[in-house]
Amino acid sequence: MTQQQTAGPPSAGHADLAEEFLDRQTPLSRIRNILHRYPALSPAFVLLIAVVVFGILNDRFLRVENLSLITQQVAVVGTLAIAQTLIILTAGIDLSVGAVMILSSMVIAQIAVSNGIPGPLALIAGLAVGLGAGALNGFLVTRFRLPPFIVTLGTLNIFVALTLLYSGGSTVRGSAMPGVLTWLGSTFPVGPVRISTGVVMMLLLYVVVAFILGKTAWGRHVYAVGDDKEAARLAGIPVSRVLMSVYLAAGAVLAIGAWIQIGRNNAASPNAGVDLNLDSITAVVIGGTSLFGGRGSIWGSLLGALIVGVFRNGLSLAGLDVLYQTLAVGVLIIVAVSVDQWIRKVKS
Amino acid sequence: MTMTEFAASHTDTREPILKARNLVKTFGRVVGLDGVSLDLYPGEVLAVIGDNGAGKSTLIKCLTGAEIPDTGELFVSGQQVHFKRPQDARVHGIETVYQNLAVSPALDVASNLFLGREERLPGLLGSVFRMLDTKGMRTKAKQELTRLGISTLQDVTVPVENLSGGQRQAVAVARAAAFGSKVVVLDEPTAALGVRESNQVLQLVRDLRDRGLPVILISHNMPHVFDVADRIHIQRLGKCAATITPQSHTMTDAVAIMTGAATA
Numbered sequence: 001m002t003q004q005q006t007a008g009p010p011s012a013g014h015a016d017l018a019e020e021f022l023d024r025q026t027p028l029s030r031i032r033n034i035l036h037r038y039p040a041l042s043p044a045f046v047l048l049i050a051v052v053v054f055g056i057l058n059d060r061f062l063r064v065e066n067l068s069l070i071t072q073q074v075a076v077v078g079t080l081a082i083a084q085t086l087i088i089l090t091a092g093i094d095l096s097v098g099a100v101m102i103l104s105s106m107v108i109a110q111i112a113v114s115n116g117i118p119g120p121l122a123l124i125a126g127l128a129v130g131l132g133a134g135a136l137n138g139f140l141v142t143r144f145r146l147p148p149f150i151v152t153l154g155t156l157n158i159f160v161a162l163t164l165l166y167s168g169g170s171t172v173r174g175s176a177m178p179g180v181l182t183w184l185g186s187t188f189p190v191g192p193v194r195i196s197t198g199v200v201m202m203l204l205l206y207v208v209v210a211f212i213l214g215k216t217a218w219g220r221h222v223y224a225v226g227d228d229k230e231a232a233r234l235a236g237i238p239v240s241r242v243l244m245s246v247y248l249a250a251g252a253v254l255a256i257g258a259w260i261q262i263g264r265n266n267a268a269s270p271n272a273g274v275d276l277n278l279d280s281i282t283a284v285v286i287g288g289t290s291l292f293g294g295r296g297s298i299w300g301s302l303l304g305a306l307i308v309g310v311f312r313n314g315l316s317l318a319g320l321d322v323l324y325q326t327l328a329v330g331v332l333i334i335v336a337v338s339v340d341q342w343i344r345k346v347k348s
Numbered sequence: 349m350t351m352t353e354f355a356a357s358h359t360d361t362r363e364p365i366l367k368a369r370n371l372v373k374t375f376g377r378v379v380g381l382d383g384v385s386l387d388l389y390p391g392e393v394l395a396v397i398g399d400n401g402a403g404k405s406t407l408i409k410c411l412t413g414a415e416i417p418d419t420g421e422l423f424v425s426g427q428q429v430h431f432k433r434p435q436d437a438r439v440h441g442i443e444t445v446y447q448n449l450a451v452s453p454a455l456d457v458a459s460n461l462f463l464g465r466e467e468r469l470p471g472l473l474g475s476v477f478r479m480l481d482t483k484g485m486r487t488k489a490k491q492e493l494t495r496l497g498i499s500t501l502q503d504v505t506v507p508v509e510n511l512s513g514g515q516r517q518a519v520a521v522a523r524a525a526a527f528g529s530k531v532v533v534l535d536e537p538t539a540a541l542g543v544r545e546s547n548q549v550l551q552l553v554r555d556l557r558d559r560g561l562p563v564i565l566i567s568h569n570m571p572h573v574f575d576v577a578d579r580i581h582i583q584r585l586g587k588c589a590a591t592i593t594p595q596s597h598t599m600t601d602a603v604a605i606m607t608g609a610a611t612a
Contacts, residue, residue: 236464
């Protein structure tokens with residue numbers, strides 16, 4: 001990107017531009033501009049420091065088994081954070097991600113176990129649930145122009161209730177399910193480490209979504225809609241269609257998250273994942289994606305999820321009470337949002 | 349002979365690029381446009397002025413597809429058109445720069461120029477993976493800026509929010525004027541700008557006209573209007589009160605017509 005800057009022919013206009021930039025450049029504003037351009041940079045920095053500090057505090061922290069455990073612990077939240085990022089990039093927020101995922105996981109498990117549907121078909125049913133939930137959220141947001149916060153607050157409760165009604169409140173154990181449903185809980189050895197297939201699936205999703213957001217017109221439109229909805233509309237972007245597709249994509253991601261969750265817990269439980277909604281928002285926010293939309297990177301959310309995982313794991317290895325982990329996460333959120341506000345002041 | 353008739357007979361030897369006839373637009377009980385007609389000829393700057401609520405914005409929105417008129421007809425190069433969305437107007441070569449600067453601040457200059465009409469890579473990467481041709485769009489963006497004589501934007505990879513007000517306006521104008529458009533509509537292009545930046549934008553307007561691109565300019569600023577306009581369409585109470593030229597009338601006359609103190 002930077003070599004493009006110097007590639008332009010030197011001209012009077014160029015000097016003019018340079019001049020206008022120069023008189024506003026201080027070391028601090030330069031850092032701000034860089035952070036602005038690469039929003040994943042600050043969470044990467046935080047993660048690095050956290051890993052180093054926890055590594056010094058406790059030598060068990062940096063062992064491969066422990067690091068592998070952290071990735072497994074963040075697989076579900078990391079996946080939900082993908083869906084959450086997509087929606088937050090459009091200046092929305094989705095309070096129902098956890099509930100949709102749990103509903104989807106219960107449907108997958110129940111119809112496979114109680115109704116004897118083959119595993120792959122059960123997964124497709126789970127995908128349908130995710131897409132249906134996304135369609136409902138998207139429909140309410142685009143057609144009735146309700147704020148996403150309110151829509152998903154409502155659907156959160158609806159999906160939680162549906163989950164309990166459908167499952168009767170009972171957990172389905174993994175041992176009763178067809179093997180494909182718990183496949184993402186399995187691990188395979190890579191050298192001395194055991195990698196979980198669920199983690200690989202999550203990373204794969206990140207790669208796919210990062211490609212779509214960064215390299216396709218749809219991705220650019222998602223950013224444009226979140227940045228300035230009216231400007232996007234006037235530029236000829238079908239705003240409602242983009243929003244709808246974002247909610248559908250989020251629903252699909254959540255269905256895959258349900259699959260990962262079943263594997264991770266080796267069960268489908270209607271009461272799992274109460275904190276998952278807020279944890280996914282936390283990961284996205286710590287990852288540097290702006291709650292005001294249009295700004296952020298999907299990789300930042302992965303880093304955000306990892307930061308939360310590293311903090312929880314590192315603090316517990318350091319022998320601190322769970323309450324301090326929660327406290328630390330709270331501080332992280334506020335710092336992250338403050339940094340975002342500061343970065344946004346970049347403009348003249 | 350009234351001024352309107354004079355202006356019409358003065359120019360009617362040529363086919364207007366954009367022609368509006370008897371546009372009516374109501375919002376509930378509020379009448380935004382009450383039968384407005386307008387002609388735009390090749391290579392001219394037509395200013396639209398009027399008091400607040402006179403229907404300037406509504407008129408422009410109807411011409412550019414942002415609003416659908418209740419009744420009335422629109423012709424582009426003599427051919428009747430019906431705009432339902434801004435894209436429809438764009439397809440017919442009518443590009444608009446809106447008052448609130450319809451650019452996406454976080455996207456860079458090239459992305460903004462191509463927003464809503466992105467180009468994909470050739471071959472499988474483009475058709476199957478739908479990959480954008482980022483490099484190609486940047487190169488083309490540079491070419492278009494050079495062609496339009498916009499020298500303040502050399503680096504097309506800078507996010508728009510890092511630009512000054514005048515440069516942002518230049519991005520917006522460039523987007524409107526680029527890619528073979530027929531008409532450029534500028535809504536209050538100098539309203540948020542300083543003196544030097546305003547002059548840059550006005551110069552840009554003249555440059556566009558000199559390249560044969562007709563411009564519709566909506567403005568509150570009389571000196572700016574009288575500086576660049578060839579003809580001036582005065583809106584009053586949802587109607588066209590008169591169409592004058594900077595030669596035939598003074599600014600005081602124009603204000604008098606605008607406020608209803610005089611008729612043309």
